[in-house]
Amino acid sequence: MERVVDPLAKKPSVLRSQSETIGFAVMVAALVIAPLVGTYPLFLMQVMCFALFACAFNLLIGYVGLLSFGHALYFGWASYLSAYSAKAWGFPPELAILTGTATAAICGLVAGSLAIRRQGIYFAMITLALAQMMFFFALQAKFTGGEDGIQAVPRGVLFGIFDLKNTMTMYVVTLIIFILGFLFIYRIIHSPFGEVLKAIRENETRAISLGYKTDRYKLVAFVLSATLAGVAGATKAIVLQLASLTDVNWPMSGEVVLMTLVGGLGTIFGPVVGAFVILLMQFKLAPIGEWVLVIQGAIFVACVLLFRRGIIGEIANKLRIRL
Amino acid sequence: MFEIFGIPSTALFGQLLIGLINGSFYALLSLGLAVIFGMLNIINFSHGAQYMMGAFAAYLILQYSGLGYWPALIIAPILVGFTGILIERFLLQWLYKLDHLYGLLLTFGLALIFEGVARNYFGSAGLPYTVPESLRGGQNLGFMFLPNYRAWVVAASLIVCFGTWFVIERTRLGAYLRAATENPTLVRAFGINVPRMITLTYGFGVALAAFAGVMAAPIYNVSPQMGSELIIVVFAVVVIGGMGSILGAIITGFGLGVIEGLTKVFFPEASNTVIFVIMAIVLLVRPAGLFGRRA
Numbered sequence: 001m002e003r004v005v006d007p008l009a010k011k012p013s014v015l016r017s018q019s020e021t022i023g024f025a026v027m028v029a030a031l032v033i034a035p036l037v038g039t040y041p042l043f044l045m046q047v048m049c050f051a052l053f054a055c056a057f058n059l060l061i062g063y064v065g066l067l068s069f070g071h072a073l074y075f076g077w078a079s080y081l082s083a084y085s086a087k088a089w090g091f092p093p094e095l096a097i098l099t100g101t102a103t104a105a106i107c108g109l110v111a112g113s114l115a116i117r118r119q120g121i122y123f124a125m126i127t128l129a130l131a132q133m134m135f136f137f138a139l140q141a142k143f144t145g146g147e148d149g150i151q152a153v154p155r156g157v158l159f160g161i162f163d164l165k166n167t168m169t170m171y172v173v174t175l176i177i178f179i180l181g182f183l184f185i186y187r188i189i190h191s192p193f194g195e196v197l198k199a200i201r202e203n204e205t206r207a208i209s210l211g212y213k214t215d216r217y218k219l220v221a222f223v224l225s226a227t228l229a230g231v232a233g234a235t236k237a238i239v240l241q242l243a244s245l246t247d248v249n250w251p252m253s254g255e256v257v258l259m260t261l262v263g264g265l266g267t268i269f270g271p272v273v274g275a276f277v278i279l280l281m282q283f284k285l286a287p288i289g290e291w292v293l294v295i296q297g298a299i300f301v302a303c304v305l306l307f308r309r310g311i312i313g314e315i316a317n318k319l320r321i322r323l
Numbered sequence: 324m325f326e327i328f329g330i331p332s333t334a335l336f337g338q339l340l341i342g343l344i345n346g347s348f349y350a351l352l353s354l355g356l357a358v359i360f361g362m363l364n365i366i367n368f369s370h371g372a373q374y375m376m377g378a379f380a381a382y383l384i385l386q387y388s389g390l391g392y393w394p395a396l397i398i399a400p401i402l403v404g405f406t407g408i409l410i411e412r413f414l415l416q417w418l419y420k421l422d423h424l425y426g427l428l429l430t431f432g433l434a435l436i437f438e439g440v441a442r443n444y445f446g447s448a449g450l451p452y453t454v455p456e457s458l459r460g461g462q463n464l465g466f467m468f469l470p471n472y473r474a475w476v477v478a479a480s481l482i483v484c485f486g487t488w489f490v491i492e493r494t495r496l497g498a499y500l501r502a503a504t505e506n507p508t509l510v511r512a513f514g515i516n517v518p519r520m521i522t523l524t525y526g527f528g529v530a531l532a533a534f535a536g537v538m539a540a541p542i543y544n545v546s547p548q549m550g551s552e553l554i555i556v557v558f559a560v561v562v563i564g565g566m567g568s569i570l571g572a573i574i575t576g577f578g579l580g581v582i583e584g585l586t587k588v589f590f591p592e593a594s595n596t597v598i599f600v601i602m603a604i605v606l607l608v609r610p611a612g613l614f615g616r617r618a
Contacts, residue, residue, distance in 0.1 A: 061424075067424045067427070069427075114603055114606045114607070117606050117607075117610040118562070118606070118610060118611075120423055120424075121360075121366045121423045121424070121427060122562055124366070124424065124427055125366065125558040125559070125561065125562050126562055126602070126606065128555055128558060129555060129556075129558055129559040129562065129599050129602055130599065130602075130603070132552075132555045132556075132559075132599065133596045133599035133600070136595040136596050136599075137596070139595075140592060140595075250551070250555060254431060254435070257428065257431075261428065289443070290439050290442040290443045291439065291443060292439075293435050293436075293438060293439030293442065294435070294436050294439035294440055294443070295439075296432075296435050296439075297431075297432040297433060297434070297435030297436035297437075297439060298432065298436060299432070300428060300429065300431060300432025300433075300435065301414065301429055301432040301433065301436070303428075304418070304425050304428050304429040304432065305414065305417060305429070308421075308425070
């Protein structure tokens with residue numbers, strides 16, 4: 001009911017509540033300071049790409065109540081097209097990322113218009129099946145390089161000025177992309193459009209009876225989510241200079257669900273924290289091989305049974321604030 | 324030997340048979356998913372992993388007790404079904420009041436655990452499991468060679484599928500089940516132990532998956548990832564058929580298996596994706612699925 005309060009009475013600020021502003025400041029500060037105090041920048045860039053991916057996914061599950069189990073499709077195909085256009089066509093990074101993002105948007109439009117024809121559990125199965133279909137296309141298509149993927153993608157020179165071969169330049173660019181994506185998602189959530197999405201999540205029948213064409217809202221939300229997942233995937237291809245089958249396969253779809261669940265479904269900062277926690281775990285546990293899969297599964301079970309709010313959700317609930 | 328549309332008959336019927344075999348597994352697995360969904364309102368994502376566990380159980384039973392295929396076909400589903408009962412009692416029963424999606428997420432987590440454990444102990448490469456003595460060899464039908472084991476798989480799967488259909492649609496127990504699906508509170512008021520029925524239903528659905536796994540062991544290798552790719556295809560099958568009808572699940576499963584087999588003959592590049600394409604078309608034409616009712 002916060003919107004009923006006269007918005008003009010508030011101080012103009014990017015974010016709506018004090019707790020969110022503080023959270024945002026802490027997040028940005030951490031991302032600025034971390035590489036300076038010796039955290040591996042490549043790891044942090046990866047975290048930011050996956051955090052944006054998880055935020056995009058959270059837009060659907062957290063604010064429209066739609067569980068997409070096939071978000072690897074948009075992330076992976078954006079990654080392929082970004083890598084391919086940079087390597088084979090010699091696109092500069094800004095155009096390569098744009099190409100990847102556009103690919104994800106188109107995929108999202110097609111898959112979304114099919115998936116929203118069914119609700120709930122079927123929606124999850126359809127998105128998963130469509131993503132698996134596109135995985136097979138990626139496996140068979142020539143340009144994706146099959147099992148090898150597209151390797152040694154050139155990072156190029158951004159706008160003809162900034163040479164991304166320099167790790168710190170790449171870091172700053174990734175940080176800017178992440179922050180812009182994050183704020184864009186925040187803006188969507190708190191726009192009148194976002195309020196309708198939340199209404200659909202709470203009670204779709206009632207939203208329909210109020211005259212909203214909910215299918216259209218769901219489709220737009222789906223395309224936005226796919227597009228932003230595409231931004232994340234396309235950027236990741238430039239950062240890691242690699243696009244591979246891992247990015248489009250079903251475990252990737254599961255991973256983004258896990259990140260969001262661990263951080264907190266429907267919280268603003270949850271997906272970011274979740275992405276960090278899961279990537280850190282994979283990084284630290286890499287030596288024990290396949291047990292990582294078992295641990296991820298156990299985290300899924302534990303989250304569903306014990307911590308459905310996720311890390312950020314629990315904190316916000318304890319402190320009675322919004323995060 | 325003769326030719327049909329320029330394709331040698333042996334190749335055509337051979338692929339048709341493979342299609343029927345795949346269809347048997349699609350039918351058994353989607354049937355189990357439908358039965359579980361009907362009672363628990365949960366999509367059992369670990370169904371593929373439990374199919375894999377059935378195959379591994381058969382393999383381990385052979386390794387450690389020397390019991391062969393036929394005993395394994397009975398013992399493995401009972402063992403795996405029992406783990407299903409434990410899962411329902413200790414984990415799933417806490418989720419019934421929550422959104423369906425949590426059931427999907429929890430069973431997805433379980434699938435990761437099962438697959439991860441199997442990979443740790445057995446590696447990713449497949450382990451061989453031989454066809455039982457009594458079903459080796461095959462029949463020469465003139466237009467094709469029919470291996471006995473494959474004929475058995477199709478027949479056994481048909482029998483189990485229609486047996487399940489008969490129990491659910493034509494017996495008193497099935498009537499209780501269907502009634503409990505519609506209105507559990509009312510059925511409980513009549514003195515029927517609904518929670519126990521739910522537990523046993525999950526155990527039975529899981530046992531069906533394990534049964535399919537044992538039958539699959541001699542055809543495909545026994546490997547940790549045998550279930551995860553299959554289950555996604557089965558999801559598409561379920562979307563196409565809709566989960567409202569048992570008979571629908573059986574027909575859709577076999578039908579799609581055959582279509583996939585034919586695609587392998589006429590357009591091999593699309594054989595991996597044909598079921599997903601059909602799913603997309605069905606969603607456009609009949610959003611509720613072929614046998615589904617509008618919710």
